[in-house]
Amino acid sequence: MAPRQGNGIDKDGTGRPFRSRFESLGIDLPMTNLSTKELMGTLKHRVRLDLENITGISERRRCAPGEDTLTLAVGAARDCLKHSKYSPDDLEMIINCSISKSIGGSMMIEPLISMSIKKAIGAVKARTLDITNACAGMFTGVYILNNFIKKGVVKKGMVVSGEHITPISDSAVRFVRTIASKQMASLTVGDAGAAVIMERVEDGSKGLTVAGFTTFSKYSDLCIGKPCKRAPGAYMVAEARKIHRAAKEVSPTILSKVLTEMKTTLGDYDHLIPHQTSERSIMSTVRQMSKIFGSAPKNTIINLKNYGNTASTTHFLALYKNIVDGVIKKGDSMMMVSHASGLVMAMLMFAVDLRVESYVSKD
Amino acid sequence: MSAKIESAGTEVPGGTPLAKRNAIALSVRAARKSLKSAGLEPSKLGVLINSSVYKDENIGEPAVAAFIQRDLGANPMPMGGATTFSFDIIDGGCGLITGMEIIDGLISCGEIEHGIVITSDVNPSSRYTVGFKFRNSAAAVVLGRSDDGSGFVRFRQYEYLEHHQEFSSNVTFRKDPRKNFVGVRRMRNILTIEESKEFRSLAMDRSMDSISLFLEEVGMDAGDIDLVIPSQYPVGLPQEIEKRTRIGTGKVVVVPKNYGVLYSSGPGFGLHRAIKDGIWGRSRNILFLGVSPGLKVSLGLYLNLIKE
Known part of the structure; x- marks a missing residue:
């Protein structure tokens, strides 16, 4: 007997794949703050460095006892559902993208964190998947879910991440001796959760453009994170300057390809959200790109001051906070660019068609 | 249009002692065998997915897929022309099938022509592991666009979820189950796998x-x-x-x-x-x-x- 075909044959009647868009956003932040001044005061070895001035990070959020990767991811998922027209049992897929997998003091491997999120929010019909792609995790989750929506396998799903990443700064404070320390970048991180619901575009809107996803694996060993051997938690070694140089080297190739394919210029975008690492390196890259391409996005969003680098959640936290603050408005054209360990470069472009008013009163 | 399985390759440890525990080396060898059977150059791979669960040193970042891509020579530094995108998925014994489903979707939508799913499991540390019973091994599957109607249907x-806690694995900082050479059990990050x-x-x-x-x-x-x-x-x-x-x-x-x-x-x-x-x-x-x-x-x- 021939099998009845199911997923993979649905199309929108035009023969073209479906399109997707962001339907709602959510975040969760720990209540505890740690200022850069306080953090630098805990360094075991004295280092003459104005980290706040270099990076633009004044403080970051930090998990208190009882908070971890799972609580942040669940908190963000619940916040996302609050802004959504969907209820948990409408979700058909949940993709968790956390780098940190800290749950109850352990690094969880199995069962999947996405299954724990599904259980916590009551998304009974959702299939689950954990992925990891460093700070490009949520971008990669969007890439996968976008493809499932395009193919017609699902109509709506959630990409979520909880990053309890500050244990790497606990490790760094013991080992950083000079400004050139490979653990210096670990002092810039903060904890956060973020979630986004994606849905199939049912009206005529253009939806989301997912483009330029490329791994420049020649640089895969420039930033490595793993559990400590003789101490709790994890540590990260990163060659920050080399990563910055590599990102500047590879960006023009991908940007040029994407802008040409989309027939747009950088100047066509109202806001650029780059990966949030340090203010100086972001602005240096933006200046270089603007010089090469002859135009610049109208606004570059830097969200480092109060949150630091929150790993895979950084772009969606920045998007959310700037919508809340009224900087990003309905209809604004967005370009989000990820540079992550690997070295991964990825881009998401869209016009904001979220229910912006539901975010503005929050916080 | 869907994705067709073009070839498969497998690898278990052998040769040098280092290769016995190295997931990346096993994965690269399995991938090379698979690509050779398919008659495909690594540079033709649009996507490389690694679906390993137990990895070298329990590495958290970057994706292990990036190291495999580099060692395989799949467009490690594309400056124009073909590119490869790599990432890890974690889905236990379902990982290979989920990886094939993702690649099937990408090929069906015309995003890529070829993709590879590689999966491996290695004991991250024979000393600091409890309950690990799996053979160090790797397998790879190359998929390409189907031109004869063969391929995944569904x-x-x-x-x-009612069986959520029947199997768990985690890395926890706790006392080493074995004593060291002076008879002391020190605190270490230990991978523990528990199955009901x-x-x-x-x-x-x-x-x-x-x-x-x-x-x-x-x-x-x-x-x-x-x-x-x-x-x-x-x-x-x-x-x-x-x-x-x-x-x-x-x-x-x-x-x-x-x-x-x-x-x-x-x-x-x-x-x-x-x-x-x-x-x-x-x-x-x-x-x-x-x-x-x-x-x-x-x-x-x-x-x-x-x-x-």
């Missing part, structure tokens, strides 16, 4: 339930399935499928015992064996089945158009 996952006594039978039962549900959904009977390529863990699952379904004798791939206990790479070893033994070429309706803790069962139905 994928489906069934999740049974019921996990095996629950995994078997839910697999049978899922096969029934899936066949009903696709409007097929067990007798219509020509070949099953299942997870090889829990041990005895393939034999149980043969015994408890009406699929028929000799139609479920069992990887020989001398390969040891295979975890996420089990379906890859099954596929490789089926291709090598010629059963693959003779089978039309092929069912892939993966089992993961949580508890989750993944199924993928593959239509193989047999050339007369």
Whole structure:
């Protein structure tokens, strides 16, 4: 007997794949703050460095006892559902993208964190998947879910991440001796959760453009994170300057390809959200790109001051906070660019068609 | 248009002592074998997915897929022209099937021409591990655009959250279970895998339930399935499928015992064996089945158009 075909044959009647868009956003932040001044005061070895001035990070959020990767991811998922027209049992897929997998003091491997999120929010019909792609995790989750929506396998799903990443700064404070320390970048991180619901575009809107996803694996060993051997938690070694140089080297190739394919210029975008690492390196890259391409996005969003680098959640936290603050408005054209360990470069472009008013009163 | 399986490759440790524990080396060798069978250059891979669960030193970032891509020479530094995108997924014994589903979607939508799913499991540290019973191994599957109607017809996952805690693994900072050379048990990050006594039978039962549900959904009977390529863990699952379904004798791939206990790479070893033994070429309706803790069962139905 021939099998009845199911997923993979649905199309929108035009023969073209479906399109997707962001339907709602959510975040969760720990209540505890740690200022850069306080953090630098805990360094075991004295280092003459104005980290706040270099990076633009004044403080970051930090998990208190009882908070971890799972609580942040669940908190963000619940916040996302609050802004959504969907209820948990409408979700058909949940993709968790956390780098940190800290749950109850352990690094969880199995069962999947996405299954724990599904259980916590009551998304009974959702299939689950954990992925990891460093700070490009949520971008990669969007890439996968976008493809499932395009193919017609699902109509709506959630990409979520909880990053309890500050244990790497606990490790760094013991080992950083000079400004050139490979653990210096670990002092810039903060904890956060973020979630986004994606849905199939049912009206005529253009939806989301997912483009330029490329791994420049020649640089895969420039930033490595793993559990400590003789101490709790994890540590990260990163060659920050080399990563910055590599990102500047590879960006023009991908940007040029994407802008040409989309027939747009950088100047066509109202806001650029780059990966949030340090203010100086972001602005240096933006200046270089603007010089090469002859135009610049109208606004570059830097969200480092109060949150630091929150790993895979950084772009969606920045998007959310700037919508809340009224900087990003309905209809604004967005370009989000990820540079992550690997070295991964990825881009998401869209016009904001979220229910912006539901975010503005929050916080 | 869907994705067609072009080849499979497998690898178990051998040769240098370093290679015995190195997931990246095993993965690269399995991938090379698979690419060679497919007659494909690494630079043709649009996407590389690594679906390993137990990794070298429990590495968290970057994705292990990036190291495999680099060592494989799959566009490690593209400056114009073809590019490769790499990432890791974690989906236990279902990972290989989920990876194939993602690549099937990308090929179907015209995003890529070829992709590879690689999966491996290694004991991250023989000293600081408790309950790890899996054989260090790797498997790779190359997929490409189907030009003859062969390919995946349907994928489906069934999740049974009531069995969420029957199998767990984590890395926890605690006392080393073994004493060091001066007789002291020091604090270390230890990988601990715990499995309840019921996990095996629950995994078997839910697999049978899922096969029934899936066949009903696709409007097929067990007798219509020509070949099953299942997870090889829990041990005895393939034999149980043969015994408890009406699929028929000799139609479920069992990887020989001398390969040891295979975890996420089990379906890859099954596929490789089926291709090598010629059963693959003779089978039309092929069912892939993966089992993961949580508890989750993944199924993928593959239509193989047999050339007369």
